[in-house]
Amino acid sequence: MELEVVGDDEQARLERLLRKHRKTLLALPNVHDADIGFELAGGELTGRLALRVYVDKKRSPRGLRVADRAPDELDGVPVDVIEFTPELQLARDDLHDPVIGGVRIQNVNKPTGGTLGMVVLHRDTLRPLGLSNHHVMQPTPVVAGDLISQPGDGVNILGPVVASDKALDCAVCALGSRASSFDIYGLDPVAGWTFARLGMKVVKSGISSGVTFGVVDGLNSERISVMPGTA
Structure with missing residues (x-):
């Protein structure tokens, strides 16, 4: 009201x-x-x-x-x-267990990290995986068996990159034995998925940008430009 x-x-x-x-x-x-x-x-x-x-x-x-x-x-x-029980809010750069979206991850072979977008499920096995960008999870050139850590300390390993697509700038990694959640830092838990539509309102949670909002104003581009830096 x-x-x-x-x-x-x-x-x-x-x-x-x-x-x-x-x-x-x-x-x-x-x-x-x-x-x-x-x-x-x-x-x-x-x-x-x-x-x-x-x-x-x-x-x-x-x-x-x-x-x-x-x-x-x-x-x-x-x-x-x-x-009401007050709880200390973990930072995006902290260790999150269970793993959630919107927190820092890093390829152990890269000097910089990026944002874990969200936890998704494998279409066939329903195994939880971590979804992020190709440029976050994969160095250039790609190293076989790349491992992803959360946070980006090279110690708390989630698992290897299991699939990636440079053209779509996306990749997924295994989560190992770490518990996971569909929660996203600063946002409500993800409840499903849908196809993008022109004019659709969207939101993301990034380790540098925080929670930001936008609108889908274009679809079906064949080239993606990746700018340096973290999201």
Whole structure:
């Protein structure tokens, strides 16, 4: 839903209530923070203002002592209990296990790395593979049995390049014993595939460019120019 901007007086009133009750709220078991904001219901903001407390894991009120339960409201303002566990976001250059798209990979025989586009499945065997560009995965000239590492440290090996096409500037590598996911750094998980269409909106996640957006404005070119640098 579209949220309305809260007026100065109403926000100041909520801030006073939070200052008044913060110590009591933070003393409740499992509560690690409290703020004011819009109530959440089913993962969606309702537009209703509330005092909000954050817990690592929601528990049934029946399993808590009455004194340990968050009140339904304080001074007429609802109290919303939100399950939230802060997690440190890994960087694109870090080791990712499971392997996801949008993170750094490097051919052990190349001085520079690039971006792993995403995890895909082999059409026949459904084996997970890492998809990237030919110019990222393959040096020139191509070395037989090229190995790809993630991150680009030459130590944490994913596996060899198993197929590549210089004309299409694409390549895939084995992922070895590393777990994998269809997640892409900074984006939602991939849910399927489709053919490109003129005018289609597209998005990518690269180690240098970050998340960028574009539109398909041309198709069926027979030549691809590769510019130096990483995506």
